[in-house]
Amino acid sequence: MKELQVVYRVECAAAEVDARARALAVEQSIEMPPEAVASAFVRDQVIGEVLAIDVAGTGAFDVRIGLSLESTGGEGGQLLNMLFGNSSLQPDVHLLDFDLSAPAAACFGGPRQGVPGLRRALARASGALTCSALKPLGSTPAELAGLACALAAGGIDLIKDDHGLADQSRAPFEQRVPAVCRALARAGLDRCLYVPSVGGGPTRLQRQLRIAREEGVRMVLLAPMISGVGALQEIADEFLVLAHPAMAGAARVAPPALIGKLFRLCGADATIFPNHGGRFSYSEDCCRRIADAARTPWHGLAASLPVPAGGMHPARVDEMLRFYGEDVMLLIGGALLASPRGVEAAAQAFVGAARAAGRSR
Amino acid sequence: MKELQVVYRVECAAAEVDARARALAVEQSIEMPPEAVASAFVRDQVIGEVLAIDVAGTGAFDVRIGLSLESTGGEGGQLLNMLFGNSSLQPDVHLLDFDLSAPAAACFGGPRQGVPGLRRALARASGALTCSALKPLGSTPAELAGLACALAAGGIDLIKDDHGLADQSRAPFEQRVPAVCRALARAGLDRCLYVPSVGGGPTRLQRQLRIAREEGVRMVLLAPMISGVGALQEIADEFLVLAHPAMAGAARVAPPALIGKLFRLCGADATIFPNHGGRFSYSEDCCRRIADAARTPWHGLAASLPVPAGGMHPARVDEMLRFYGEDVMLLIGGALLASPRGVEAAAQAFVGAARAAGRSR
Numbered sequence: 090m091k092e093l094q095v096v097y098r099v100e101c102a103a104a105e106v107d108a109r110a111r112a113l114a115v116e117q118s119i120e121m122p123p124e125a126v127a128s129a130f131v132r133d134q135v136i137g138e139v140l141a142i143d144v145a146g147t148g149a150f151d152v153r154i155g156l157s158l159e160s161t162g163g164e165g166g167q168l169l170n171m172l173f174g175n176s177s178l179q180p181d182v183h184l185l186d187f188d189l190s191a192p193a194a195a196c197f198g199g200p201r202q203g204v205p206g207l208r209r210a211l212a213r214a215s216g217a218l219t220c221s222a223l224k225p226l227g228s229t230p231a232e233l234a235g236l237a238c239a240l241a242a243g244g245i246d247l248i249k250d251d252h253g254l255a256d257q258s259r260a261p262f263e264q265r266v267p268a269v270c271r272a273l274a275r276a277g278l279d280r281c282l283y284v285p286s287v288g289g290g291p292t293r294l295q296r297q298l299r300i301a302r303e304e305g306v307r308m309v310l311l312a313p314m315i316s317g318v319g320a321l322q323e324i325a326d327e328f329l330v331l332a333h334p335a336m337a338g339a340a341r342v343a344p345p346a347l348i349g350k351l352f353r354l355c356g357a358d359a360t361i362f363p364n365h366g367g368r369f370s371y372s373e374d375c376c377r378r379i380a381d382a383a384r385t386p387w388h389g390l391a392a393s394l395p396v397p398a399g400g401m402h403p404a405r406v407d408e409m410l411r412f413y414g415e416d417v418m419l420l421i422g423g424a425l426l427a428s429p430r431g432v433e434a435a436a437q438a439f440v441g442a443a444r445a446a447g448r449s450r
Numbered sequence: 451m452k453e454l455q456v457v458y459r460v461e462c463a464a465a466e467v468d469a470r471a472r473a474l475a476v477e478q479s480i481e482m483p484p485e486a487v488a489s490a491f492v493r494d495q496v497i498g499e500v501l502a503i504d505v506a507g508t509g510a511f512d513v514r515i516g517l518s519l520e521s522t523g524g525e526g527g528q529l530l531n532m533l534f535g536n537s538s539l540q541p542d543v544h545l546l547d548f549d550l551s552a553p554a555a556a557c558f559g560g561p562r563q564g565v566p567g568l569r570r571a572l573a574r575a576s577g578a579l580t581c582s583a584l585k586p587l588g589s590t591p592a593e594l595a596g597l598a599c600a601l602a603a604g605g606i607d608l609i610k611d612d613h614g615l616a617d618q619s620r621a622p623f624e625q626r627v628p629a630v631c632r633a634l635a636r637a638g639l640d641r642c643l644y645v646p647s648v649g650g651g652p653t654r655l656q657r658q659l660r661i662a663r664e665e666g667v668r669m670v671l672l673a674p675m676i677s678g679v680g681a682l683q684e685i686a687d688e689f690l691v692l693a694h695p696a697m698a699g700a701a702r703v704a705p706p707a708l709i710g711k712l713f714r715l716c717g718a719d720a721t722i723f724p725n726h727g728g729r730f731s732y733s734e735d736c737c738r739r740i741a742d743a744a745r746t747p748w749h750g751l752a753a754s755l756p757v758p759a760g761g762m763h764p765a766r767v768d769e770m771l772r773f774y775g776e777d778v779m780l781l782i783g784g785a786l787l788a789s790p791r792g793v794e795a796a797a798q799a800f801v802g803a804a805r806a807a808g809r810s811r
Contacts, residue, residue, distance in 0.1 A: 121784035128593065130620070159618055228489060288678075290680040312531065314675075334539060427482070
C-alpha cells in the first residue's frame with residue numbers, strides 16, 4: 090500500500106486512458122521503462138501504481154495514483170516534485186488533489202504552531218484576526234516604520250511586509266526590519282506581530298532569518314512557490330510562517346490542494362489567498378475549499394489560518410466573516426492606505442468592524 | 451526609463467485593455483492604489499508603466515510593461531515575483547517574454563561559467579556533449595555507483611542524478627554522492643562530470659553543497675521552480691549548474707522566457723527541457739526558441755547549454771544534432787538503461803553516434 094495518493098485530471102480519449110494513467114504513474118515515480126528495473130524493492134515499493142480511473146466528463150478522467158512516501162524523503166520540495174514536477178510539463182494533466190497517511194503527514198510536520206499558536210502570540214483567543222501590509226515598494230525604512238506604527242495604533246493584529254518588499258537598495262532587509270521593529274517597540278505598539286518578507290537563496294535567506302531573530306521577530310512571510318516549499322518546511326521549525334501565494338496560481342494545480350493542503354502540510358501557520366470578488370478571479374467555491382483545506386481536521390496536523398485578500402475593503406468585513414467564520418484573518422492593504430481619513434483611523438474602523446461582526450453572531 | 455520590460459498576453463475585450471494594462475502595471479509593482487502614493491520617488495521610479503499595447507488576435511493583446519530594476523533588488527526570486535508573482539493568480543494573463551538593460555542583466559550574473567566553462571571542465575572544445583541519468587529512485591548508493599561507472603565507461607560526458615533522487619532513506623545524499631564520486635575515481639573514470647541533484651530548504655541545501663564540495667563535485671542539478679531561482683543564482687557562484695524544468699511547465703509562462711531566459715539570467719550553465727517528439731508535447735518551434743534563448747548573444751552574458759531530453763533515444767541523435775547544432779548536450783536516460791545490450795555498450799553507441807554526427811557535417 091502506497092502512503093501517498095494523488096488525483097490527476099487527465100484529458101485524453103477513453104481508449105488511451107489506461108496507458109496514459111500508467112505512463113503518469115511511471116513519470117511521477119521512477120521515470121524509466123519499468124521493464125528495465127532490476128531491483129525488486131523498486132518494483133514492489135517505488136513504482137507508482139494506478140489505483141482508480143473515474144470518468145470526469147467527455148474526454149476527461151480522474152486518475153488516482155499511489156506513490157511511496159520514500160520517494161519524497163519527507164521533504165516538502167521533493168513532495169511537490171513527486172506530485173507534479175515532470176507532469177507539469179504535460180498540458181493534458183492537472184493536479185487535483187492528494188492525500189497521505191497520518192504517519193506520512195507527520196513526517197512533513199504541518200503548522201508547528203498553527204491557529205492556536207498564532208492566537209497565543211497575539212493574545213486573541215477568539216474572533217477574526219486583522220492584517221494589513223507595509224507598502225509601497227520603493228518606500229524608505231523610515232516611511233515603512235511610520236506606516237507600521239499608524240496601522241498598529243489602529244489596532245491591526247498582524248502587519249506584514251508587502252510581498253514586493255525583498256532586499257532592495259531603498260529599504261534593505263537589514264535596515265527595514267530593525268527600523269520597523271524598533272519603531273513599534275518605542276511607541277509601545279509591539280502587541281501586534283510585524284511579519285517581514287523573507288526570500289532568496291540559502292545564504293541570503295539565512296542572513297535575513299538571523300536579523301529577524303536578533304530583532305525579536307516571531308513570524309515571517311514567505312512565498313513557497315518562489316523560495317521553495319522546502320524553505321517553508323525548515324523555517325516553520327523556528328518562526329510562525331505566513332505563506333504568500335505568489336506564483337502559486339500559474340500552476341495547473343487546484344488551489345485548495347496547493348495553497349490549502351501543501352502549504353499547510355509543510356508548515357504554513359496562516360495562508361494568504363485571493364478572495365472572491367477582489368482583483369483576482371477565484372470563485373466562492375474555490376475560496377471555501379481553500380479555507381476548508383487549511384482548517385479541516387487532517388491527520389492530527391494543526392490548522393492553518395485562512396487569510397483571504399487581494400483588493401479587499403473594510404465594507405466587506407461582515408460578509409467575509411459570515412462566509413469564513415471567525416477562524417480567519419482578514420487582510421486589507423491598499424484600501425487602508427488610500428483612505429481619506431488617514432491610515433490609523435481607517436485601520437481602527439477596519440478592526441472595529443471585525444470585532445463588531447464577531448460579537449453580532 | 452525602466453530597466454526591465456515585460457510582455458504579457460492579456461485576454462480581454464478591446465474596450466477594457468487600457469484599464470487592464472494599467473492594473474497589471476500596478477499589480478506587478480506597487481500593488482496599491484497609485485493615487486494613494488505619497489512618495490515622489492515611488493511615483494517616478496517604481497510604479498510600473500504601460501509602454502505598448504498590441505493586438506494579438508481576437509480578444510487578446512500583448513501588453514508591454516516597464517518595471518524598475520530596483521524592485522527586484524538584483525535577486526532572481528524577486529525578479530520572478532515582479533515578473534509574474536501576483537498576476538499568475540489571474541487566469542487572463544500569460545507571461546510571454548521579458549528583457550532588461552545590459553547593466554541590469556549583469557546584476558543577475560547569468561551563467562558564471564556557461565558553455566565555455568562546461569566544455570573546459572570536460573576537455574571537449576567542440577562537438578555535442580552527452581548526458582545520462584542515474585535512476586531509478588529507490589536504488590541503493592552501490593547500485594547507482596555501479597550504473598555511473600557503466601555510463602562513464604561507455605564515454606558519457608555528464609552523468610546526472612535523476613531529478614527524483616533527493617535525500618531519501620534508500621540513498622541519502624551523504625551516502626550516494628561519496629559512493630558515486632569514489633567509485634568513478636577508483637575506476638579511473640572521473641573524466642566525466644557526476645552531477646548530483648540538490649534541493650530542499652536552506653539548511654539542507656547548504657549541507658548537501660558542503661558534501662558535494664568535499665567530494666570534489668564541480669556541477670550540481672537543481673530544479674529552480676522547486677528550490678527557487680534565488681538558490682540557482684547563489685549556487686552558480688561556486689558550482690556549474692544544470693537546471694531541471696520540474697514544475698516549470700505548470701506556469702502560464704512561455705517556456706523560452708522561463709527555461710531559456712530566466713534560468714540563464716540567474717546562472718544556469720546548462721538547461722534541460724522536454725524535446726519535441728518525446729514524452730512531452732513541446733513543439734519544434736518552442737524547443738528552437740528555448741535553445742535560442744539559452745544560447746543567443748544577450749547583454750554579454752555567457753551562453754547556457756541547451757539540453758533537450760524526455761524520452762529521447764540514440765536513434766534520434768543525428769536528427770537532434772541537425773536541429774540544434776553542436777552547442778548542445780543530448781540527454782538520454784531510460785533508453786540506455788533498457789537496452790538489451792547492457793548500459794555500457796548502449797552508452798558507447800550513443801556517444802559514438804553523437805561524435806559521428808558531428809564529424810559528418
